[in-house]
Amino acid sequence: MKKIFIILPDNIPLLLCGKGYSDSLNSNGFFAEQSIISELDDEKVIQFKPDYVMFFDFGEENSELIDNIHKNNKNCIFMFYLTCLTEKKQELFIKKILNKKLKKIIFTADKDNLKLSDKIIYMPFGINAKKYKTEFNGYKNSVNIVGNPTNCKMTELFEYINQFISNISFYCDETEYIRSIESEHFLKMDEETQKAFKNAYKGSLSTEKERSKVFSESYINIVLKDKIKSGVDFSVLEVAASGGLAFCEPQEELQRLFDAGREIEIYKDYPTLIQKAIFYTNYPEIARSIGLNARRAAINNHSVYDKIREIIRITDKKFKEKEK
Numbered sequence: 001m002k003k004i005f006i007i008l009p010d011n012i013p014l015l016l017c018g019k020g021y022s023d024s025l026n027s028n029g030f031f032a033e034q035s036i037i038s039e040l041d042d043e044k045v046i047q048f049k050p051d052y053v054m055f056f057d058f059g060e061e062n063s064e065l066i067d068n069i070h071k072n073n074k075n076c077i078f079m080f081y082l083t084c085l086t087e088k089k090q091e092l093f094i095k096k097i098l099n100k101k102l103k104k105i106i107f108t109a110d111k112d113n114l115k116l117s118d119k120i121i122y123m124p125f126g127i128n129a130k131k132y133k134t135e136f137n138g139y140k141n142s143v144n145i146v147g148n149p150t151n152c153k154m155t156e157l158f159e160y161i162n163q164f165i166s167n168i169s170f171y172c173d174e175t176e177y178i179r180s181i182e183s184e185h186f187l188k189m190d191e192e193t194q195k196a197f198k199n200a201y202k203g204s205l206s207t208e209k210e211r212s213k214v215f216s217e218s219y220i221n222i223v224l225k226d227k228i229k230s231g232v233d234f235s236v237l238e239v240a241a242s243g244g245l246a247f248c249e250p251q252e253e254l255q256r257l258f259d260a261g262r263e264i265e266i267y268k269d270y271p272t273l274i275q276k277a278i279f280y281t282n283y284p285e286i287a288r289s290i291g292l293n294a295r296r297a298a299i300n301n302h303s304v305y306d307k308i309r310e311i312i313r314i315t316d317k318k319f320k321e322k323e324k
Contacts, residue, residue, distance in 0.1 A: 001029065001030065001031050002029070002030050002051040002052065003030070003031045003032075003033070003048060003049065003050045003051050004025055004030050004031070004032050004033075004050055004052035004053070004054060005032075005033050005045050005048050005050040005052070005053050006018055006021060006022050006032060006033070006034040006035075006054045007035060007037055007054065007056060007057060007062075008034055008035065008036045008037065008056050008057065009036075009037060009056050009057035010036055010037060010038050010057070011173075012173070012204075012205065012206055013211070013234050013235055014056055014057075014083075014234060015056075016207075016208055016211075016238075017056070017234045018034065018054075018056040019034065020126070020128040020304045021126075021304060021308060022034045023304075024126075024304045024305045024307075024308040025308055027305060028308055028309060028312065033048055040065075042064070042065045045065060045069065046065075046068050046069060046072060050073070050076060051073070051075075051076060051077065052076065052077045052078075052079060052315075053066075053069060053076060053077075053078050054079045054080075055079065055080045055081065066078065066097075066100065066102070067100070074103055075104065076104065077106065078097075078102055078104065078105050079105075079107075079108065079311075080093075080097065080105075080106070080108070081108050082094075082108065082110075082113060082120075083108075083109065083110065083231065087112075087113075090113060094107060094116055094117055094120075104319055105119050106119065106121060106315055106318070107119055107121070108120070108121055108122065108123045108311075109121075109231075110122070110230040111230040111231065111253065112230045121318075122231070123307065123310065123311055124231060124232050124253070124302070124307065125231075125234045125304075125307070126302055126303055126304030126305070126308065127237040127238065127240075127241050127303070127304055128241075128303075129295065129298045129299045129303065131208040131209075132208050132211070132212040132215075132238060134209065134212040134213050134242055134243070136216050136217075136243065136288070139217055139219050139287075140217040141167055141168070141214070141217060141218040141219070142166065142167040142168065142219050142277070142281055143161060143165055143167070143169070143218065143219065143220055143222065143277060144168075144169045144214060144218035144220070144222070145157065145161075145169070145200075145221075145222050145224070146170075146221050146222060146223045146235045147224030147235075148172065148224075149176055149177060149179075149180035149201075150176050150179045150183060151224065152183065152184075152185045154170070154180075154224055155180065155189075155197070157222065157270070158170075158196075158197055158200065159189060159193055160274075161273075161274065161277075162193055162196050164274045164278070165274070165278070165281075168200045169201075169202050169218070170201060171201075171203060171204060171205045171211075171214060172204060173204050174203075177201050181194075181197070181198065202214075208238075212243075212244075213242075215239045215242035215243075216244050216291065218244060219277070219280050219287050220246075220247050220265070220277050220280055221239045221245060221246050221247065222247045222248075222273070223236050223239060223247065224249075225248075225249055225251070230251065230253055232251070232253055232257055236248060236254065236258075237298060237302055240258070240264070240295060240297060240302070241295060241299075241302075242291075242295070243288075243291040243292055243295040245265060245280065245287045245290050245294070246264045246265070246294065247264075247265045247266075247267055247273065247277070248264055248266055249266070250266050250268060257301070258294070259293075261290075262290065262293050263290065263294045263297045265280075265290070
């Protein structure tokens with residue numbers, strides 16, 4: 001049985017994504033161990049003697065760990081999810097890892113990054129839809145904004161929406177929230193908007209059950225593009241698996257994987273977003289119908305179990321061909 005060690009990020013939702021990968025690997029003939037980056041014990045990883053190491057999060061402190069793993073097992077396959085990093089950091093990280101001259105490396109990234117190295121493959125996220133199954137008890141929020149409030153794009157969006165729609169919500173780690181209300185953009189808001197922003201913050205969501213309940217009970221869930229440029233943000237899959245309606249900016253890959261208008265909604269600009277948001281709050285049965293279509297798509301087309309099998313297939317093929 002092949003062994004894989006998965007290093008998870010501290011941030012939600014990628015932490016949940018990584019745990020889903022761990023579960024699916026255990027169901028696909030692997031023995032998987034995992035650790036959150038902040039609690040990582042290098043010695044534990046080395047003693048585990050992994051055949052694969054999957055990094056959802058990494059930093060300068062991981063450089064020595066990578067060297068030690070490679071020293072003990074020259075054939076260990078290193079897999080790095082680059083969607084945790086900004087574009088500039090991705091390029092720097094790739095160069096740094098390639099300089100190590102590891103024998104077997106796989107980077108998974110947005111399609112825009114494929115040109116950086118022939119070792120990069122594109123693999124969309126998958127989700128364990130069973131964990132996001134939730135009982136629908138009616139709508140509680142008009143608009144739920146999914147994203148980091150420290151991103152000025154989020155505060156800008158909130159400021160615009162607040163002019164037209166009430167009952168807006170967002171959830172995040174308390175530290176991120178505190179940083180957001182200390183940001184330059186927030187301080188430029190008028191007093192009334194600042195008050196509305198503070199009222200919109202509803203706390204943090206740390207489990208699939210908590211997140212699915214919020215996503216399903218919001219008429220619309222606006223998923224902001226953050227570090228993922230040309231792929232599909234994991235939060236889109238979370239909303240879909242919850243039976244919620246995801247509002248997204250246009251992206252070629254997103255619109256290839258989901259049917260716009262039937263499984264998700266697309267908005268090109270803020271006026272269009274408001275127009276569509278008002279429509280769905282007036283016709284909740286249509287919002288619910290799209291949410292249910294999205295859940296079926298998450299189950300049938302975006303299963304983490306299928307994605308893991310595809311990653312294993314691609315990885316095995318890539319390195320078998322190299323060894324010939």
